[in-house]
Amino acid sequence: xxxxxxxxxxxxxxxxxxxxxxxxxxxxxxxxxxxxxxxxxxxxxxxxxxxxxxxxxxxxxxxxxxxxxxxxxxxxxxxxxxxxxxxxxxxxxxxxxxxxxxxxxxxxxxxxxxxxxxxxxxxxxxxxxxxxxxxxxxxxxxxxxxxxxxxxxxxxxxxxxxxxxxxxxxxxxxxxxxxxxxxxxxxxxxxxxxxxxxxxxxxxxxxxxxxxxxxxxxxxxxxxxxxxxxxxxxxxx
Ligand SMILES: Nc1ncnc2c1ncn2[C@@H]1O[C@H](COP(=O)(O)OP(=O)(O)OP(=O)(O)O)[C@@H](O)[C@H]1O
Ligand SMILES: Nc1ccn([C@@H]2O[C@H](COP(=O)(O)O)[C@@H](O)[C@H]2O)c(=O)n1
Numbered sequence: 001x002x003x004x005x006x007x008x009x010x011x012x013x014x015x016x017x018x019x020x021x022x023x024x025x026x027x028x029x030x031x032x033x034x035x036x037x038x039x040x041x042x043x044x045x046x047x048x049x050x051x052x053x054x055x056x057x058x059x060x061x062x063x064x065x066x067x068x069x070x071x072x073x074x075x076x077x078x079x080x081x082x083x084x085x086x087x088x089x090x091x092x093x094x095x096x097x098x099x100x101x102x103x104x105x106x107x108x109x110x111x112x113x114x115x116x117x118x119x120x121x122x123x124x125x126x127x128x129x130x131x132x133x134x135x136x137x138x139x140x141x142x143x144x145x146x147x148x149x150x151x152x153x154x155x156x157x158x159x160x161x162x163x164x165x166x167x168x169x170x171x172x173x174x175x176x177x178x179x180x181x182x183x184x185x186x187x188x189x190x191x192x193x194x195x196x197x198x199x200x201x202x203x204x205x206x207x208x209x210x211x212x213x214x215x216x217x218x219x220x221x222x223x224x225x226x227x228x229x230x231x232x233x234x235x236x237x
Contacts, residue, residue: 096130122176
């Protein structure tokens with residue numbers, strides 16, 4: 001598989017507004033987009049979302065949280081919404097087709113070509129579905145290592161009203177994490193793509209470890225592609 005080779009063209013959609021005015025909107029469609037995808041993995045409450053916000057602010061990636069996209073879809077009054085709700089309550093994994101379609105929709109609607117995909121792939125089935133449907137591999141994978149007691153403590157004090165932040169569901173989520181998510185991390189590890197992050201410490205301390213991986217990646221893979229940034233290649237060699 002060739003990573004990062006989608007075509008990105010503009011398509012025009014026409015919409016008639018309430019007052020009869022015709023709006024022509026150019027919409028981004030991924031076809032030849034030079035994609036840079038980073039998967040962010042780790043157990044529930046290991047701090048993925050918290051660190052993704054900092055990466056977005058510092059490195060200009062767009063953050064797509066699979067869990068958050070599913071929670072938004074869950075609120076829709078549809079059969080799929082109800083199915084997602086039941087699955088999340090049980091700490092199980094939503095069928096890949098649903099999650100990959102949501103990710104694709106949001107990637108297509110976003111002109112950025114740098115995406116942090118948080119909480120995905122959760123299973124080998126997720127991973128294969130992404131590879132087949134989206135056709136791109138991650139440039140690297142961040143794996144947040146955190147002791148289970150600490151993850152439980154963090155989730156129970158998160159206080160965001162999530163239906164899965166209770167001790168019964170957390171136990172199930174941890175089981176699913178061990179059984180289904182760790183094999184995905186091992187898959188990418190065997191391909192030399194995993195950067196392990198010690199998720200214990202202050203939020204800024206954890207970010208200091210993450211930062212170096214993005215600085216190195218940007219220097220060698222993004223900055224040289226941008227006009228006028230060849231200075232960075234020379235400066236770093
Ligand atoms: N380094 C840290 N030290 C202490 N608390 C933290 C740290 N990082 C995040 N937290 C807190 O822990 C809770 C869980 O963090 P966060 O939501 O980022 O985890 P997550 O991995 O995205 O979780 P999930 O997979 O369940 O969505 C939050 O309340 C957050 O403020
Ligand atoms: N790839 C995924 C990601 C998440 N889910 C479901 O959502 C729950 C919450 O996810 P977080 O990443 O926010 O912790 C998770 O426990 C799953 O039920 C999924 O099915 N597939």
